[in-house]
Amino acid sequence: MTPALTWALAGLLLITLELLSGTLYLLVFGVAALAGALAAYLGGDFWLQCLLSGVTALAGIYLMRWWRASHPREAAGSNDLDRGQIVQMDSWIDRPAGIARVKYRGATWDARVEGEYQDGDVLRIRGQENGVLNVGVNRPQ
Incomplete structure (x- = not known):
């Protein structure tokens, strides 16, 4: 088996494994192995292939880290489909701390109330964090 074929098979194997893992690092190493295959195909020495x-x-790793840093993920719960929905106040757990129980979709939830509730x-849902709804007061105008 020629060195170019060995590099190419290693690259294709890594790219295939990437499809199963979803981390993108194996994709980078697979592409790097294909670059080594190209160097071998063009007749480069082994040290040049490795280099x-x-x-x-x-x-590839540098570009991937740069891309992830420049495209931060949204905070957990920021893509919440329940955002803006109305909840009903059930009872206070700790009123000075703003912790209450609210009813939403037939279930009782713990909620952190933002603002002064009368x-x-x-109350409308503003977000969710660790199973606790963040709700805010929405007074009629």
Whole structure:
């Protein structure tokens, strides 16, 4: 088996494993192995194949880290489908701390109330964190 074929098979194997894992690092190493295969196919020495593969891997990891840093993920619960929905006040657990029980979709939830709540105020969901709803007062205008 030629070195170019060995590099190419290793690269394809890593790319295939990437499809099962979803981390993108194996994709970077698979592409780097394909760069080594290209160097071998063009007749480069083994040290050049390894160097090209290593440089490609380092560049890919750097680009992936840069991309992730420049595209931060949304905070947990920020893509919440319940945001903006109305809940009903059930009872206070700790009123000074703003912790209450609310009813929403037929279930009782713990909620963190933001703002000053008065009887009759409408509470709307603003987000969720660790199973606790963050709700806010929405007074009629």
